[in-house]
Structure formats: structure tokens, C-alpha cells
Amino acid sequence: MPVLFGVILLDLIGFGIVIPILPFLSPTLGADKMDIALIIVTYAICAGLCGPLWGRLSDRIGRKPVIMLCLAGSACAYLGLGLASELWMIFAARGFAGMVAGNFGVASAMIADITTPQNRARGMGLTGAAFGLGIVLGPMLGGLLSGPDGSFTLPCIVAGGMSLLAMCAAAVLLPESLPAEARRANREDAGAAPPFSSYSLLRATGNRLLVSQYVLHQAAVSSVTYLFPLWMGDLLGWSARQVGMVFAVQGGLMVIFQGGLLGPMVRVLGERLLLCVAVASLLLGLLSAAFAGSMQVMVGSVFLAMTGATLCIPLLNTIVSFSTPLAVRGRMMGITGAASSWGRVAGPLLAGTNLAVLGYRGAWLGSAAIVSIYLLWACVQWARVSPGGPEGGVHGEV
Numbered sequence: 001m002p003v004l005f006g007v008i009l010l011d012l013i014g015f016g017i018v019i020p021i022l023p024f025l026s027p028t029l030g031a032d033k034m035d036i037a038l039i040i041v042t043y044a045i046c047a048g049l050c051g052p053l054w055g056r057l058s059d060r061i062g063r064k065p066v067i068m069l070c071l072a073g074s075a076c077a078y079l080g081l082g083l084a085s086e087l088w089m090i091f092a093a094r095g096f097a098g099m100v101a102g103n104f105g106v107a108s109a110m111i112a113d114i115t116t117p118q119n120r121a122r123g124m125g126l127t128g129a130a131f132g133l134g135i136v137l138g139p140m141l142g143g144l145l146s147g148p149d150g151s152f153t154l155p156c157i158v159a160g161g162m163s164l165l166a167m168c169a170a171a172v173l174l175p176e177s178l179p180a181e182a183r184r185a186n187r188e189d190a191g192a193a194p195p196f197s198s199y200s201l202l203r204a205t206g207n208r209l210l211v212s213q214y215v216l217h218q219a220a221v222s223s224v225t226y227l228f229p230l231w232m233g234d235l236l237g238w239s240a241r242q243v244g245m246v247f248a249v250q251g252g253l254m255v256i257f258q259g260g261l262l263g264p265m266v267r268v269l270g271e272r273l274l275l276c277v278a279v280a281s282l283l284l285g286l287l288s289a290a291f292a293g294s295m296q297v298m299v300g301s302v303f304l305a306m307t308g309a310t311l312c313i314p315l316l317n318t319i320v321s322f323s324t325p326l327a328v329r330g331r332m333m334g335i336t337g338a339a340s341s342w343g344r345v346a347g348p349l350l351a352g353t354n355l356a357v358l359g360y361r362g363a364w365l366g367s368a369a370i371v372s373i374y375l376l377w378a379c380v381q382w383a384r385v386s387p388g389g390p391e392g393g394v395h396g397e398v
Helices: 002-018 022-029 033-061 063-082 087-099 103-114 120-146 153-173 180-192 198-205 208-236 240-269 271-290 295-322 326-384
Strands: none
Touching: 002 063, 002 103, 002 120, 002 153, 022 033, 033 063, 033 087, 033 103, 033 180, 033 208, 033 326, 063 087, 063 103, 063 153, 103 120, 103 295, 103 326, 120 153, 120 240, 120 295, 180 326, 198 208, 198 326, 208 240, 208 271, 208 295, 208 326, 240 271, 240 295, 271 295, 271 326, 295 326
């Protein structure tokens, strides 16, 4: 677990470096606000198409080699982004980055491999804590490396270096979590029968509605990450450095909640009730942003929304892992990763359209409407939990 935490952290520092600079890099090559949304969507579409393939491959050849392949691809994508001199090159670099963005789903499958049901939520929270710490350090580095003149080549090259460093760490230190006999059995099963569809797998495990919540969740979160830099830049004249500092503080909150508080909160409330609370926090933050009238309320509303959002994915991953057999766990986590990517397609498109037609208030309210559906599902699932069964148990379609 510590080694996996370190590998994920190194990779996500590189990912975090790019977050605050991308909305400012693209306009230097002629992009408008909708182009920025389309760049985000390009990444998400490619990740959505390729995510299940990486998960399926990890079931057959192991988690470690797939993680290393994805890290190598990410390094190349960051280098391409740093060397981009035309707008189409940004689209190409982000599209390729999406194609190799299988790490988080495969790492989640690895954590499910090495944890027991009792401590799985804590394990998933540590992955989220690595993400949060990467979001602390990455945007800080991105903002500092871009400098006062907004030079974006160096941050992207450093991001690629972080992915290469993570790949080397994985090669030397990370053990394989999926036993050799399980990998062999998965390959033999795949050769003996035609592969069944992702929808069939979701139906067989009862996870169809649950996986759809990844779409709603990431649609809302990607709307926030798309709108916030533009919002602060247009209304307050902020730059990439100031936006990066806000993301860094938010990453610190992610580390505190996911790395330290998630386990105790799960023991007190259970996965599903805590999920209701987290989604409610996300909704309240979006509604506050829609009616914010000062810089303090604007920033605070985003902190409230994103703090709730950071708890959701570890909880969803924990719940889905309980209902997924080991033989298809990697594939299932790949499907959830793909569902998240399709949410990242829908979110910026919806937010960009609402922003163009209705302004910032309409864009925030549109995201809040999505989260309202998400909250309704979470509350229904909490109400349906069997009092005598395990919190993460599956009783029919979730």
C-alpha cells in the first residue's frame, strides 16, 4: 500500500501541474472558452473508450505492467503538450493522454486485491489522499513553474518527468497484487469463451445504476474544474498562479478527509449514509456558487462542493468492489473509470453551453441539477440497506 500510494502520488503531481495552466495555455494558441471545454472533452472521450480495455488487460497480465504502460504513455502526452505550437497539437496531446489514462481504475483494482472488506474504504481513501496530495503539490508547481510571464513548456516537461519517475518507482518497488494463478485462469477463460459485453457484466453484478453515478459525479466535478478558472479570471482577474493556489488548498483538504477522516467516518455512518452527506455537500456548494456575491463566498462555495466530492469516489469504489468477483475486478474498475470519463465529457459540454446561454449562474445551477439526481439515488440506496447485512453488501440492482 505505501509503495502504491507513492507511485500514484508521483503520477498525480504531474497531472496536477497541468490543471491550472490548461485554461490559460489554450487561449495563447487561439482557443476560446468552448475550445477549452472541447479539449477537456477530447481527453474524457479517449479515456472513456480505453478505460475498460486497460482494466480487462490488467485482469489477464497483472496490474503492475498496465500501470507502467499507462505511466509511460502519460509522460509522452505531457511532453507533446509542452511542445505544442498549434491548437490541434493540444487536442492531440490531450487525446493521447486520455487513451493511456487507465491508472486510477487499475490502482483501485489493486487496492481491492490487497484489502479486506473491513478496511477497503480506508484503502480507497488512501488512493484519494494521494490524488489530493498530488493536487496540492501539482498546481503549486504548475503555477510557480509557469512564472509571471505564463511560460507553459517547463511545467509540462516537469509533469512528464514525474510520470517517468513514477514508472521507474513502479518497476523497482511495486509488487504485483493479482496472483499468477488468477491471471492464468483469466486468460484461459477469455480464450475459452467469447468476451461478454460491459453491459452484461454490469447486469450480472447488479451495478448498472451504481456505475451511472460515476457519470453524474464526474459531470458535476468537471463542470467545477472547467468553470472555476474562467469564473475567477473573468470576475476577479485571477491568473493561473492564483487558481493553482486554490486547487492546492483544496488538495490539502482532500488529503485530510480521505487520508485521515474517511475511515472513522465510515465506521460511524457507514458507506451509504456518508455518501449521502458527501453528495449533499457537493450540491450545497454548487448552489452557493450560483448566488455568490463576493470573492470569499466564491472560493468557499468551491471548497464546500469539492470537499464533498472528494469523499464520493472512494465510497463508490468501495461499494462496487463488494459486488465484483476477483476475476473481473480490474475490468469493473475500468468500466467505472470509463463511466467517470463520460461524465467528464458531459460536464464541460453542459457547463460551456449553459455559460454561453445563461451565464455563470445558469452554469452553476445546471451542475446543481445533475447533483440533485445523484443525491436522490444515494438517499434511496441508503434507505434500502438491509439492517442486518454488511453496509457494502449488494441486495439486487444498485
